[in-house]
Amino acid sequence: xxxxxxxxxxxxxARRTGINLTDMHKRIxxxxxxxxxxxxxxxxxxxxxxYTGATKExxxxxxxxxxxSVYTWVGIPIQSVNDLCKPIADVKVDEDREVYLDYNATxxxxxEVVKILTDYYNSKTxxxxxxxxxxxxxxxxxxxxxxxxxxxxxLKVKHSEVIFTGSGSEANNLAVxxxxxxxIETKGHIITSQIEHPSIIEPVQFLGMFGFDITFLDPDQKxxxxxxxxxxxxxxxxxxxxxxxxxxxxxxxxxxxxIGEICRLAEVPFMVDAIQAxxxxxxxxxxxxxxxxxxxxxxxxxxxxxxxxxxxxxxxLVPLIHGGSQEFNNRAGxxxxxxxxxxxxxxxxxxxxxxxxxxxxxxxxxxxxxQLNRYCPDCILNGSLKQRIPTNLNIGFPDIDSGALLLxxxxxxxYVSAGSACSSGSKEASSVIKAIGVDTDRYxxxxxxxxxxxxxxDVDYLxxxxxxxxxxxxxxx
Ligand SMILES: Cc1ncc(COP(=O)(O)O)c(C=O)c1O
Numbered sequence: 001x002x003x004x005x006x007x008x009x010x011x012x013x014a015r016r017t018g019i020n021l022t023d024m025h026k027r028i029x030x031x032x033x034x035x036x037x038x039x040x041x042x043x044x045x046x047x048x049x050x051y052t053g054a055t056k057e058x059x060x061x062x063x064x065x066x067x068x069s070v071y072t073w074v075g076i077p078i079q080s081v082n083d084l085c086k087p088i089a090d091v092k093v094d095e096d097r098e099v100y101l102d103y104n105a106t107x108x109x110x111x112e113v114v115k116i117l118t119d120y121y122n123s124k125t126x127x128x129x130x131x132x133x134x135x136x137x138x139x140x141x142x143x144x145x146x147x148x149x150x151x152x153x154x155l156k157v158k159h160s161e162v163i164f165t166g167s168g169s170e171a172n173n174l175a176v177x178x179x180x181x182x183x184i185e186t187k188g189h190i191i192t193s194q195i196e197h198p199s200i201i202e203p204v205q206f207l208g209m210f211g212f213d214i215t216f217l218d219p220d221q222k223x224x225x226x227x228x229x230x231x232x233x234x235x236x237x238x239x240x241x242x243x244x245x246x247x248x249x250x251x252x253x254x255x256x257x258x259i260g261e262i263c264r265l266a267e268v269p270f271m272v273d274a275i276q277a278x279x280x281x282x283x284x285x286x287x288x289x290x291x292x293x294x295x296x297x298x299x300x301x302x303x304x305x306x307x308x309x310x311x312x313x314x315x316x317l318v319p320l321i322h323g324g325s326q327e328f329n330n331r332a333g334x335x336x337x338x339x340x341x342x343x344x345x346x347x348x349x350x351x352x353x354x355x356x357x358x359x360x361x362x363x364x365x366x367x368x369x370x371q372l373n374r375y376c377p378d379c380i381l382n383g384s385l386k387q388r389i390p391t392n393l394n395i396g397f398p399d400i401d402s403g404a405l406l407l408x409x410x411x412x413x414x415y416v417s418a419g420s421a422c423s424s425g426s427k428e429a430s431s432v433i434k435a436i437g438v439d440t441d442r443y444x445x446x447x448x449x450x451x452x453x454x455x456x457x458d459v460d461y462l463x464x465x466x467x468x469x470x471x472x473x474x475x476x477x
Contacts, residue, residue: 168296174330192242243270252387
């Protein structure tokens with residue numbers, strides 16, 4: 001069905017081009033419109049033929065300006081031929097399966113955590129204000145304390161060194177701006193890297209506007225920031241080094257303990273964005289020279305909108321949110337008790353299962369790589385194979401539009417991320433991928449990331465259809 005707005009649009013187009021609308025015109029336009037509504041990309045000729053019966057020749061006769069003009073008739077945005085999101089493959093599947101391979105983007109909430117949340121929202125855990133002196137308030141306070149201890153135990157730190165925040169991004173902002181505002185009078189020098197998450201890059205650049213001097217270290221070709229690079233960049237006025245443990249796009253693992261030792265000797269606070277690393281590798285700040293470290297709930301099967309910052313007891317920050325004395329005066333506002341206790345539980349579970357789960361995933365990852373070599377020998381792996389976590393593979397597909405590949409996989413229930421997804425309205429290649437020197441004109445970049453529910457059967461499902469999809473996209477591109 002077409003809505004009135006689209007019908008009016010089509011009638012206007014008909015008047016402007018002098019085309020007499022036939023039933024076939026309408027059938028094609030309706031199909032193209034509905035297809036776009038569902039997939040956010042226009043269909044290829046072969047889809048149109050399959051669903052409307054109109055051949056490529058019919059289409060060219062009915063719409064003399066070609067397929068792009070059909071898109072225009074129903075308001076599908078087309079900037080230019082080069083910007084155009086390529087059509088997606090037409091794939092028939094034998095089984096109705098959903099394969100989630102986007103755990104780096106976010107995770108579902110695991111059932112043990114759902115239980116914690118339901119109990120809380122059913123008022124079983126204490127809905128009181130944790131700052132209240134009543135026994136209801138005490139119950140909520142104790143629940144938070146327990147969660148704080150659970151997170152602290154994972155890191156082998158004191159519970160008073162864990163500050164809960166409203167997201168991982170907030171934890172990153174609190175660390176960077178919290179140090180920056182301490183030195184707002186004297187300013188100083190900050191070291192970070194080109195491949196940090198925007199929630200580090202943006203606050204660092206914000207401090208740059210106040211007069212801080214920023215060094216953005218380049219990763220090497222394997223996507224790593226070396227300890228030597230940090231050592232060389234350090235200056236007598238350096239007030240902060242902020243580097244991620246694991247990169248969210250390419251999964252590479254920086255030599256955090258080595259860098260931490262350099263910062264410790266130089267007496268410079270070392271902030272680590274560990275949002276993609278927490279629950280996947282051991283992170284012990286006291287042994288690794290880490291002063292601050294950010295975590296996020298929705299990467300470890302807790303809800304979105306909860307994060308934490310580890311803050312070494314010897315360091316103080318200027319808070320982002322001023323007000324009450326919650327979170328040891330570091331973050332005002334009545335605590336999100338439900339999310340905090342959910343986060344504590346998820347952290348504990350992740351750490352209990354870490355060794356066996358990472359081993360299981362590594363086997364699946366290796367199997368994935370074998371299949372990739374077999375079916376797509378020209379593909380490239382972005383980032384070091386050795387220095388990486390097992391839950392991520394970032395792959396470059398030669399001569400493939402990553403947006404078209406993402407949407408083709410999405411169509412058959414496989415969910416991944418793209419280094420440049422036209423569906424998100426941007427054809428710009430990822431800055432991380434560019435920073436490690438990948439030829440982004442040649443390769444379409446897709447991130448596959450694995451988690452608790454990933455199985456070898458998921459990989460088999462993917463590779464049953466991937467070769468055919470790649471063929472179609474290449475031919476039709
Ligand atoms: C490395 C890294 N840092 C920070 C964040 C932001 O975390 P949040 O989504 O909880 O704000 C993410 C989320 O993707 C991330 O991957």
